Amino acid sequence: MSDKPSFLQAEQQFFKVSQDNAEATVEPLELGKRVREIRLSQNLTLEEASKRTGLARSTLSKIENEQISPTFTAVNKLVKGLGIDIPQLFTQPTKKAPGSGGRRDITRSGEGKPHPTPTYEHELLATQLTSKKMIPFKTTVRTHSWDEYEDWVRHDGEEFLFVLSGSIMFYTEFYEPIELNAGDSAYYDCEMGHALVSISEQDAEVLWVTA
Known part of the structure; x- marks a missing residue:
């Protein structure tokens, strides 16, 4: 695959997560x-x-x-x-960030935040919540050929994939490609190169949750 910055930058920007560098402090036991x-x-x-x-x-x-x-x-x-x-x-009680308990966010059908890339049409979900431990998003897989990719998609964390409709070919860097159909799912280390190709007549739709 050739190295074209436009594709890599689009995917890296989507999965970029800010790091909290605050130092931990030891507090007296309550x-x-x-x-x-x-x-x-x-x-x-x-x-x-x-x-x-x-x-x-x-x-x-x-x-x-x-x-x-x-x-x-x-x-x-x-x-x-x-x-x-x-x-x-006598173990320290669990510390929670202020206001982090009891949070909720509703995303109505079709009201997620759109984020297109050269191969996927992402729809970000639960966008009103900040400092989430998971990033949920629905994706329409627009590409129907492996040749449309310029490089592997890879980023920090782990990922859960669930096929909502259609069929996809799931490519991963260290495994043989595998076909996944509606209702099938996969969990994987997303530092490993991965990519999806829609193999159904219509563009496949998947749900992704990245942690």
């Missing part, structure tokens, strides 16, 4: 938050946790809100009642 996190992970109310641990509801509430520090006896009751071990209790 035991109350850890107790609350464990309780909620088990879908327990304060009343239910109180029955399991033998600690008063008010005591549990004060512990979770950092109003009191649990005694050694209370810690033992928490460990036994919640079915955990002491190291789990």
